[in-house]
Amino acid sequence: MQHFLSVHDVTNIDTLVNEGLQLKKSPFAHKHLGENKTIGLLFFNQSLRTRLSTQRAAQNLGMNTMVMTVGQDSWGLELEEGVIMDGGNAEHVKEAAAVMGKYCDILAVRAFAGLQDREKDYAELVMTQFKKYAGVPIVNLESATRHPLQSLADCITIEEYKTTARPKVVLTWAPHFKSLPQAVANSFCEWMTRRDVEFVVTYPEGYELNPDYLNNAKVVYNQDEAFAGADFIYAKNWSSYEQYGKVLTKDPSWMITQQKMDLTNNGKFMHCLPVRRNVKVTDEVIDGPQSIVVEQAGNRLWSAQAVLKQILETL
Amino acid sequence: MQHFLSVHDVTNIDTLVNEGLQLKKSPFAHKHLGENKTIGLLFFNQSLRTRLSTQRAAQNLGMNTMVMTVGQDSWGLELEEGVIMDGGNAEHVKEAAAVMGKYCDILAVRAFAGLQDREKDYAELVMTQFKKYAGVPIVNLESATRHPLQSLADCITIEEYKTTARPKVVLTWAPHFKSLPQAVANSFCEWMTRRDVEFVVTYPEGYELNPDYLNNAKVVYNQDEAFAGADFIYAKNWSSYEQYGKVLTKDPSWMITQQKMDLTNNGKFMHCLPVRRNVKVTDEVIDGPQSIVVEQAGNRLWSAQAVLKQILETL
Amino acid sequence: MQHFLSVHDVTNIDTLVNEGLQLKKSPFAHKHLGENKTIGLLFFNQSLRTRLSTQRAAQNLGMNTMVMTVGQDSWGLELEEGVIMDGGNAEHVKEAAAVMGKYCDILAVRAFAGLQDREKDYAELVMTQFKKYAGVPIVNLESATRHPLQSLADCITIEEYKTTARPKVVLTWAPHFKSLPQAVANSFCEWMTRRDVEFVVTYPEGYELNPDYLNNAKVVYNQDEAFAGADFIYAKNWSSYEQYGKVLTKDPSWMITQQKMDLTNNGKFMHCLPVRRNVKVTDEVIDGPQSIVVEQAGNRLWSAQAVLKQILETL
Structure with a gap:
């Protein structure tokens, strides 16, 4: 290389x-x-x-x-x-x-x-x-x-923790009060769409990613539907690409809670860190047995x- | 460890x-x-x-x-x-x-x-x-x-420079215009009260340290009396523990001068550094033959x- | 040493x-x-x-x-x-x-x-x-x-790039809107006057350097005249030594252009960097074949x- x-x-x-x-x-x-x-x-x-x-x-x-x-x-x-x-x-x-x-x-x-x-x-x-x-x-x-070094670490982590040959991996938007870049989400899409996984992206309308990076990944606007049966939940906030850099919503219903994690197939919780606790994810989830954020880091x-x-x- | x-x-x-x-x-x-x-x-x-x-x-x-x-x-x-x-x-x-x-x-x-x-x-x-x-x-x-790495360095220094089996070591408060932590003084007490030395602490009233750290060290409120016959003078400013973080006095009579060092048993002058010259100690003392601050550091x-x-x- | x-x-x-x-x-x-x-x-x-x-x-x-x-x-x-x-x-x-x-x-x-x-x-x-x-x-x-480490690097660079036994080296003042130190120019004079080169310094009146550093170097106030036949053009801004620290002029006619470089003996362009492009030197010169600023650095x-x-x- x-x-x-x-x-x-x-x-x-x-x-x-x-x-x-x-x-x-x-x-x-x-x-x-x-x-x-x-x-x-x-x-x-x-x-x-x-x-x-x-x-x-x-x-x-x-x-x-x-x-x-x-x-x-x-x-x-x-x-x-x-x-x-x-x-x-x-x-x-x-x-x-x-x-x-x-x-x-x-x-x-x-x-x-x-x-x-x-x-x-x-x-x-x-x-x-x-x-x-x-x-x-x-x-x-x-x-x-x-952020390709992050994405490679994510691939390594999924490889370590997957329990089925072709796990379901969900990238979910999570709320944040500041305007954050699309870099981690973009990169994760670029890498996941090249891995042998069932990859789904979910976010509120208006948070569509640049198609060149999304790379035809499947998009589901309903977060609960996306989480169903997931093996990995990868949470990340990003600001709007269309209305560039804008925070369109801080809707707390998109925060990752245990209730939502319960919709998954005992899925692992991932985040690139740093993460705002109780803004993007509850203490219960990130401190719980499904969280692998430290191993991921x-x-x-x-x-x-x-x-x-x-x-x-x-x- | x-x-x-x-x-x-x-x-x-x-x-x-x-x-x-x-x-x-x-x-x-x-x-x-x-x-x-x-x-x-x-x-x-x-x-x-x-x-x-x-x-x-x-x-x-x-x-x-x-x-x-x-x-x-x-x-x-x-x-x-x-x-x-x-x-x-x-x-x-x-x-x-x-x-x-x-x-x-x-x-x-x-x-x-x-x-x-x-x-x-x-x-x-x-x-x-x-x-x-x-x-x-x-x-x-x-x-x-x-600040235990400082205290250990202080113990090493006293071991090197002591001329009697059981030297008299005096921790003295010295004036400063800013509010400084109690960390160095606390730590020095914790270590000195566990060493084979005659340990005395002196400070103006109101500057009492937390008893858990002072560890029953002998306190003398009269600085001159404390200095009498001392082998080591360890100067340090700290803010009040009782009126937490307050500067109760800047009394310049507590500054370490040669006149005060002359009360000691040709005692060595120590300070953890950084030190405000001519605020806590005179140039004469810190530049003089009794000063071991650089060796201590x-x-x-x-x-x-x-x-x-x-x-x-x-x- | x-x-x-x-x-x-x-x-x-x-x-x-x-x-x-x-x-x-x-x-x-x-x-x-x-x-x-x-x-x-x-x-x-x-x-x-x-x-x-x-x-x-x-x-x-x-x-x-x-x-x-x-x-x-x-x-x-x-x-x-x-x-x-x-x-x-x-x-x-x-x-x-x-x-x-x-x-x-x-x-x-x-x-x-x-x-x-x-x-x-x-x-x-x-x-x-x-x-x-x-x-x-x-x-x-x-x-x-x-800035003697710079001057030594300059000597090494001139040694590498010279094509005659005794090259003509010109230190020229160049315009800048901020007040900059005389250090690089001083040092260059100190070193060049001790090297086997034909050394000429050129600057607008008022920018005379401290004589102790100039070391009797030849001064020519006309930049074009100084550039004639030069093997190395060394550009640098400095503020006034006489009216200490003052910016006396920002005269853009002192900027190094290709037209000026054409007066030289296919001279090499040197600068210690960082350099303000199109303020001290044109893109054409610094990006051109006569520029050796990166090799110099x-x-x-x-x-x-x-x-x-x-x-x-x-x-």
Whole structure:
């Protein structure tokens, strides 16, 4: 694998999932791979799981790590081409990416959607520019429209916890008072529609996802109907794609409760975290026996390590 | 040692002090212990000595390190159970601690007192929650009511510099214009009352410490009387415990001057740092031959390394 | 080399330049040198290249690294001696430097000019105090008046790209709307006047540099005349030294354009970065075949590694 920006960079998801499961058993088996190699982690936004799991994954592979927060440790970066740079951003991504590529063997970048300008967000300017100018492999640590390291961890988790050959997996919108990106939901659709699962997406009307990412997944507008017989409930809030970035409803009836989980086939509760307790999901559900959110987050480590391993093998 | 939250986690202080002194002589003798292990340092507050000495201690033991500042690198964490999370904190410590425990072999946490709500501060919610949910050893990098890595460094320093078998050690309040936590003073009392020293505490009336931490230490309200014949003067400011968090006085007559040091038995001047020069102590004293503040701070490294070594030995 | 604060700490620039070029060929040849050694990187200001290249240089030499941002990760530091510390800075550099010297084998420090008080900036208080109190080698990561790691990288770059034995190197002022330090320009003069090059400096009247740093370099006030036959154009903005910190002009006719580059001997375009595109230099020039800014920035790694290697050899 040369870059890891989305599912489209993955030749075989099965292989990558199995790689993750193998690394979970033998975390240090490939420590020679990263010798004398450094990964740079670049954050335009805050992070907890991604920041720590990617560092740990790199360390398990024998790599050195460097972490930098743009606009805090360094100044802001200009992304648009051809502009007169008399504003707040002191450096252009053309130079910044190229220079960081001189110091790092792999660059991993987080840059959330601004949720103001749909066209701009979906152009994925940060990832595109880094890929174009850095001259080294780029790893997506959650971009404007995708979070593929999360989706890979989700695939690993479903593989571990499934009890039938072809489980029913439900992605459900859940309420939140803030405007959140579509990245995790988009990515989950991109990956699940390529897995051997019965995949259903449910959300209130107005929360339709971009069709390029939804990838013809089955949509059911009735949450209860969607939950029926589900093996995995994957909850996530996102803001509207059509009325871009808008919070159209905070309808609490979409919150995941035990009553709703009881509609499932003793389904597992998943969420990418962080999660607002008693806003998106009740304490009862997330603290209950069906919740696997911590194990799911734990798999972020093996997801990142599988990706870095495959990239290191090409260097 | 499984956790290091306070002196109560230590079976034998003498052993731990000697461990520190041994490591000071042979810093890299146990570098294999930390191989393939990662410590996560989590800061809810600023740090200089703790941040650097704990990292270095871990490196000396062959560990990898990851540092994260809560609310800056990541979002804020909710500590209370059962709340509807519609406020500023995006993630609950239940998930955060458990997830970080998946990525780190040891978690070290700094979280100061808020000094608004005594009951809340003394409940030590952050440490308690991390211990409860992380599933890995927790090290206290200064909590609301304690700073045990500092106290252990203080014990090591007194062991090095004492010239009599049973030295007189005086903890003295010193003036400061800001409201500071009781953590360092509390902790010093907890440790000194368990050491073979003549321990005296002196402060202006109203600055009584919590009796559970003071641990029946001898209190003398007259600073000059307390200083008489002292081998070690340990200066520290703290705000009132009774009128919680209040600055009751800034009386400059409590500042440590050479005149006061002359009352001692050529006593050594100690302070945990940072220290406000010419507010808590004169330049003359801290720059003079009786001051051992830099050596004391240097021992923070061996204190941290002794603790991490004992924890690593149980993993 | 014991410290690296300026060109005055360098015995032989040629040797250091060749060291850098050798390390570029064999980055890991001296990995044993840094074993069990830790460098602390201390930032009073933001950084991108310096932060990452110095970390990577240390890693290539087998060192461990610790990075700290003053006033963010830690509190502010007081630099003046003898003051009553009742202001915003919680710790004096006397203690801070000495303590950090206990935890680090080398300390590298960035502290920009404040551009308010010329005498204070040119006294280089931060570097002076760290050198005085830390007790370990100090590396200048850009101080109030100098940026020697940049200048060394510039020397390495000119050595690589020169096509004649004694190239003509032109330092040209370029317009900027903000008040910027003289550090890079000062340093470049200090180094270039000690190299076997034809060195010319050009700037609008009022932008004269401090003569101690200019070091009798030839000054030409006509930019076109200066550019004639140049092999290297080194662009940089700085604020006035005479009217200290003032922006006297933003005259766009000083911006580097292709028309101006055409006056040179097919000269290479250099800039220390970050650079404001279409303010200091046109896209056409910086994106064109004469631009070597990325390669120049890449050499920051070998500059830092050469310096750290020479310091490690003395430890």
